[in-house]
Amino acid sequence: MGEDASASRARTPVVVLVGRPNAGKSSLYNRLTGGNARVGNYPGVTVDILEALVDLPGGRAAKVVDLPGLYSISATIDPATDEGIARRFLENARRDGQPMLVIQVVDATQLALGLRLTRELLGQLGPLLLVATQADILAAEGRSLDTKELEDALGVSAVAINARSDAVRDVVLGRIATCLDRLDAVPPLREASEGTFDPDELATRVICERSAAVSRGRRNLTARADALLLHPLAGLAIFASVLTVLFASVYLVADPVSQLLDAASRVLAGWIVAGFGEGLVSSFLVDGVLGGAGTVLTFLPQVVILTVAMELLEATGYLSRGAFLVDRLLSVARLGGRAFIPLLTGHACAVPAIYATRILRDPRERLTTILILPLMTCSARIPVYGLLIAAFFAGSSAWTKSAVFVLLYFAGILFGLLAALAFRRTVTKGKSLPMATELPAYRSPELRVLVSSIKRATSRFLREVGTTILAAAMVLWALLNIPLPGRPAKVENDPGANLSHSIAGGVGRALEPVTAPLGFDWRINVGLIASFGARELMVGTLGIINGIEGALDDPSPLASQLRSAKTEDGRPRYRTRTALALMAFFVLACQCLSTVAAVRRETRSWRWPAFVLGYTYALAYLAALVVNQGLRWMGG
Secondary structure (H helix, E strand, O other), X not given: OHHHHHXXXXXXXXXXXXXXXXXXXXXXXXXXXXXXXXXXXXXXXXXXXXXXXXEOOOOOEEEEEEOOOOOOOOOOOOOOOHHHHHHHHHXXXXXXXXXXXXXXXXXXXXXXXXXXXXXXXXXXXXXXXXXXXXXXXXXXXXXXXOHHHHHHHXXXXXXXXXXXXXXXXXXXXXXXXXXXXXXXXXXXXXXXXXXXXXXXXXXXXXXXXXXXXXXXXXXXXXXXXXXXXXXXXXXXXXXXXXXXXXXXXXXXXXXXXXXXXXXXXXXXXXXXXXXXXXXHHHHHHHHHHHHHHHHHHHHHHHHHHHHHHHHHHHHHOHHXXXXXXXXXXXXXXXXXXXXXXXXXXXXXXXXXHHHHHHHOOOHHHHHHHHHHHHHOOOHHHHHHHHHHHHHHOOOOOHHHHHHHHHHHHHHHHHHHHHHHHHHHOOOOOOOOOOOOOOOOOOOOOOHHHHHHHHHHHHHXXXXXXXXXXXXXXXXXXXXXXXXXXXXXXXXXXXXXHHHHHEHHHHHHHXXXXXXXXXXXXXXXXXHHHHHOOOOOHHHHHHHHHOOOOOOOOOOHHHHHHHHHOEOOOOOEOOOHHHHHHXXXXXXXXXXXXXXXXXXXXXXXXXXXXXXXXXXHHHHHHHHXXXXXXXXXXXXO
């Protein structure tokens, strides 16, 4: 029985969707699979390849696979790129002898571009099914596609569809079943000679103009929109406004949801304490397990919002236009225009920003952007900056305080761009893909595709990022709460003493010889350890150590305490140069386990998270050392 089942699976034909980006593959895939998509397990693949099993007419089943978009399978392609991964999949499938039908999805409104890829597919893969999407847009423009002449010219089966129509699923599945029957009857492994047709000439011949007036009106409308949206000044202003709304939505929408989740967590924490009483067990469940889960759920609304935003920008055709506008600005750092969106989002939070790098086609550009995102000044750094500015610049004017904050904010951007330049010459060096982007027709997003993307992003984040965050949160709890051998398990009514006696306190003291040149003592070291869970925990931890509760809500008592703190010989414990060194450290160090987990997820390797931690902490240490020792030498 097991052998029969295995043989049945082996004979299950594979239906592979290929096509240029923005050709409509996602819409067709969701129609065919009913939104039932899962990410295939393909080792060494750093992008998602979706697959699902579908039932065909006649009772046969097939596995439908959605490959990344590709422009060519003949040109020299880096195997790490989306195109290289797609080509490798096709080559491996042919080598394994698996029954395979290739469906090329082409945009009927840009048929000549799609037919260039068709010529390559015919030359290397033999027979295929050509599915031309956007038939509804053609009709709205007063045009139609003569599929019969297209079939005669290419020798393939072709169908024109509106991927948003409910009837399209039965139509395409019927064509798939017919094509697979033909492949069973005729051995599919013959090598077809490369087509000699001219894509431009053939596209002109098979696109039929029904109403020149309608066609001109539709195209003129698109041209008028692009005249404004692609204007070098007005277009940039509009794109900046759109991104501002996107940036603000991460706060305006995600924050209330996060607050509701926090409120629910507090209620649950109360039940846990009531059930287990005060002690390490309840502390572990509340601060370790529940706190870690709360961190995961806090990021979830941001991931969902960003997924919606990216899908909307991509589906409407506006993302390509925005990328075109800012491409020249980011080219100074050898990044493309699409990198602008994750870099901007990184100023809210690096976790959803790292996820947003999926819109980047070039794997080197994607990796470079991921590596520099921890340098962007995210919102979690702001409470720490506010505390240190309030503590050590209390006598300065508002202009001075503002200048310090602005300097810190833009320092992250500057170091990020410099790091991008350095990485493109070292760890991510190699030939970059050109800025090849099409300007698809404007269209409304499809709800089915949007919902499917949200489900997939949510499941992936909870499964692959959330589990790492939760595990790290429990380890961090242990460091901050379990006492060192020989120290009391708990000092009643003295949280500061408990932190001092903890493993983290011991580590903080052990690190003092290393951090003393920076001006950091064990208290700051413990704060840095705690802030690895979330950067803003630096404030709360310093408050606990100094006997001040609620420091995150009101940092002014803690600021006063830090300003007036003395050593045993009566000297100031912390000077202004210490604060500036700590600020420099925070600008550059990746003080966030959630960011590390996100880097691990998107690179599918522990190598790059380790690299991020290594280079950011090395830069942070060096910067803090230069600031503290430089100001000390100058008498500061």
